[in-house]
Amino acid sequence: MSKRVLSGIKVIDLTHYIAGPFCTKLMAALGAETIKVEKPSEGDGTRKMGPFPSDKPDPDKSGLFLYLNTDKKSITLNLKTQTGREVLKELIREADVLVENFEPRVMPSLGLDYKALEKINPKLVMTSISNFGQTGPYRDYKAREITLFAVSGQMYNLGDKGREPLKYGGSPNQYLAGVVGFTGTMVALHHAEKVGTGQHVDISIMECLVSTHYQDLVQYQYTGTVLGRIRRMGILLCKDGFISLNVQAPQWPRLPMLMGMPELLEDSRFKTMESRRIHADELEAYLLPWTIERSKEEVYHAGQAAGLPLGYVATAEDLLKSAQYKARRFFVDINHPVAGKLSYPGMPFKMGNLPCEQGRAPLLGEHNEEIYCGQLGYAKGDLVRLRATGVI
Amino acid sequence: MSALKDIRVLDLGTYFAGPNCAWHLATMGAEVIKIESCRHPDPLRIAAREVYPGGEPGERPWNRSGMINERNRNKYGITLDLTASRGKEIFLRLIKISDVVVENFQAGVMKRLGMDYPVLAEANPKIILLSLSSQGLTGPEKDYRSFGPTLEQTSGLLSITGYPGEPPYISSLAFPDLVAGTLGPGLILAALRHVRRAGKGVHIDLSQRESATNVIGEVIMDYVMNQRLWEPMGNRHPFMTPHGCYRCKGEDSWVTIAVSSDEEWRQLCGIMARTELAEDSRFLNALARHKHQEKLDKIIEEWTRGQDHYDIQAKLQEVGIAAGAVLDTRELFDDPHLGERQFFEKVTHPEAGTSLHPGTPIRLSKMPEGTHMPAPCLGEHNTYIYNKLLGLSDAEIAELEGEGLIGIVPTKEALELH
Numbered sequence: 001m002s003k004r005v006l007s008g009i010k011v012i013d014l015t016h017y018i019a020g021p022f023c024t025k026l027m028a029a030l031g032a033e034t035i036k037v038e039k040p041s042e043g044d045g046t047r048k049m050g051p052f053p054s055d056k057p058d059p060d061k062s063g064l065f066l067y068l069n070t071d072k073k074s075i076t077l078n079l080k081t082q083t084g085r086e087v088l089k090e091l092i093r094e095a096d097v098l099v100e101n102f103e104p105r106v107m108p109s110l111g112l113d114y115k116a117l118e119k120i121n122p123k124l125v126m127t128s129i130s131n132f133g134q135t136g137p138y139r140d141y142k143a144r145e146i147t148l149f150a151v152s153g154q155m156y157n158l159g160d161k162g163r164e165p166l167k168y169g170g171s172p173n174q175y176l177a178g179v180v181g182f183t184g185t186m187v188a189l190h191h192a193e194k195v196g197t198g199q200h201v202d203i204s205i206m207e208c209l210v211s212t213h214y215q216d217l218v219q220y221q222y223t224g225t226v227l228g229r230i231r232r233m234g235i236l237l238c239k240d241g242f243i244s245l246n247v248q249a250p251q252w253p254r255l256p257m258l259m260g261m262p263e264l265l266e267d268s269r270f271k272t273m274e275s276r277r278i279h280a281d282e283l284e285a286y287l288l289p290w291t292i293e294r295s296k297e298e299v300y301h302a303g304q305a306a307g308l309p310l311g312y313v314a315t316a317e318d319l320l321k322s323a324q325y326k327a328r329r330f331f332v333d334i335n336h337p338v339a340g341k342l343s344y345p346g347m348p349f350k351m352g353n354l355p356c357e358q359g360r361a362p363l364l365g366e367h368n369e370e371i372y373c374g375q376l377g378y379a380k381g382d383l384v385r386l387r388a389t390g391v392i
Numbered sequence: 393m394s395a396l397k398d399i400r401v402l403d404l405g406t407y408f409a410g411p412n413c414a415w416h417l418a419t420m421g422a423e424v425i426k427i428e429s430c431r432h433p434d435p436l437r438i439a440a441r442e443v444y445p446g447g448e449p450g451e452r453p454w455n456r457s458g459m460i461n462e463r464n465r466n467k468y469g470i471t472l473d474l475t476a477s478r479g480k481e482i483f484l485r486l487i488k489i490s491d492v493v494v495e496n497f498q499a500g501v502m503k504r505l506g507m508d509y510p511v512l513a514e515a516n517p518k519i520i521l522l523s524l525s526s527q528g529l530t531g532p533e534k535d536y537r538s539f540g541p542t543l544e545q546t547s548g549l550l551s552i553t554g555y556p557g558e559p560p561y562i563s564s565l566a567f568p569d570l571v572a573g574t575l576g577p578g579l580i581l582a583a584l585r586h587v588r589r590a591g592k593g594v595h596i597d598l599s600q601r602e603s604a605t606n607v608i609g610e611v612i613m614d615y616v617m618n619q620r621l622w623e624p625m626g627n628r629h630p631f632m633t634p635h636g637c638y639r640c641k642g643e644d645s646w647v648t649i650a651v652s653s654d655e656e657w658r659q660l661c662g663i664m665a666r667t668e669l670a671e672d673s674r675f676l677n678a679l680a681r682h683k684h685q686e687k688l689d690k691i692i693e694e695w696t697r698g699q700d701h702y703d704i705q706a707k708l709q710e711v712g713i714a715a716g717a718v719l720d721t722r723e724l725f726d727d728p729h730l731g732e733r734q735f736f737e738k739v740t741h742p743e744a745g746t747s748l749h750p751g752t753p754i755r756l757s758k759m760p761e762g763t764h765m766p767a768p769c770l771g772e773h774n775t776y777i778y779n780k781l782l783g784l785s786d787a788e789i790a791e792l793e794g795e796g797l798i799g800i801v802p803t804k805e806a807l808e809l810h
Contacts, residue, residue: 005586051614063613138729144650147716164637169552175607183578184754191395200757207753218462220721221747311542316615327531348602352594
């Protein structure tokens, strides 16, 4: 453990749902001691969100919670009590980082805004991830994945022309905000370790998303063009799913050759990229009988072998079976006392020969004794009293 | 006052992923040197997709490419032919005085250049190399070709994206690029901490495809636990209803609305002046609303159709309902929230004029980071870097120019490549 890049860093993790926890998951995976502070009795709201095995809810079996909270410790603490907040301050005294993703009015209302925490620990890096940031007219606006995707400018470009734009499935933008939170924290931490003072890192999920829209933003600035939704890219049905045809002009001849249809090269309808776009349906009619006989991975590999940048629409099942993912050991098996042994997506990178094993998500309040007694010096009897008074 | 000003980064990145990663470091104060060559400039200088100021390529189009001028702000720019042995020698001298190298070439390119990690580490044992590739540097598919959209498909993201009941929607976006490009700088900084303690650098092998799989964790877990595959569900939600995208007044104007409680539903009925709907048994609770969501969506769109999407957003937010106007690029520049947060920065480029660019989403309370340098013209800082950093004399620099190893104009072959 001491060989990891963030060993020795202590993170107080007040986050919940997706963006915040993904941010702290990354730190925990890199070796930071990450102490997740959860509400007594209920814990992080994602414990109640599935997926659950056989759809039977259990706070220690939520697939989302288990995935997002690997390598973390859990303590319970009620921040709505004065005592709870005092205990948190004791923890903050010895911490390097605090991450939270409450609505912006919450931490100040608890007397836990950065100004207050800076007095307790001037070296603390406090990272706040919120929908719209700590300031501005939308500061207290409500948001969900779909509404954030909408105001980011990206949604306008996804989907068919002429009908409603589309959101990505799941909540990928929440995760992206978590990544920005991680990088932002690392920047502030680098600075804090150098000069001895921390600061407040303000991450707005909306800004995370708008800032990724840079290609369209510069296109508008330079040419005044507003890009919108274009015809969807070519997709072909195979025996067991879909492949896509991202074929650029110089590679085009290889496709008909691969499929044993050299006559298509002479067909005037398919001579240029533009004409292929206009006659796309006719082209697909020729290609479909070939692809439908084959599995999508067969077409993917054959195409790539012929130098074509084909892609296949991978499902979760495909990824778990993928030879590439197996070779990279991307999925990791982690054992959990309640949820059992499961495969999880691991980290998307290797860092030289540094260790990369990941540990399981914690049970609710699993580390109360270790942290309160072991680190803060409370007696076991104190914990009983704190529990009885609703503090932990 | 910048956070990362003690760090020097050599940016070999091309297109977006590598340059985006390096841009974050540059914007936070690191000294970033973008290294291109006249034979192989960043392809976006040449294949500029017609994105020139006012659509005009001008005399030196390679310095007026919007795609380049956006993500390469805050960097110094030099040219250096890394295929020549003298070029390699100079590069290794730069390695000796740098902390980080960023590259996003296809797997195998650095090795073919004779510049893979062992070579770099021999010149500077503390060097950190970040390799940002499509699939990672290992595995049977490591040499597979892809564009951004390819990785959206092969990562699993598109299997769950599409209109309900239709095939997956293949976008022209490049989400994996963005996740990896934003994760990269954080990993570099974490690794730097390790370098300070252990005295040894590290090679970070970051896969864009895997990064995108990481952002659909719950989808993977449902398969692992229940062997269940998610289908595309368009703009719908497993349990929130109404939840969707509704047409508003205008040619292509939309608003998204997500109602997450019965109370919010009642508020929405009030705002739509349809209070009777709050008593309608079809919509009384989440389960019922979910069952009748098609009908519900039609009712809501009857109401949104006649209104401006910003007005709807404001009205619903006032009563605590999550609503977001689907903004197009132009609207972003005029958005009041981004305006007050001063998110966009005015940047003036010596050959491309003045334009607005997105700032960094990483806001540090004690350091106002931002754009202090426009993107470099090709080889713009050759003299500065070679003279000041490497101590080469004017004569030596002239010699390198004469041999074609450095310069400020792409070669004829490079210009004809696209």
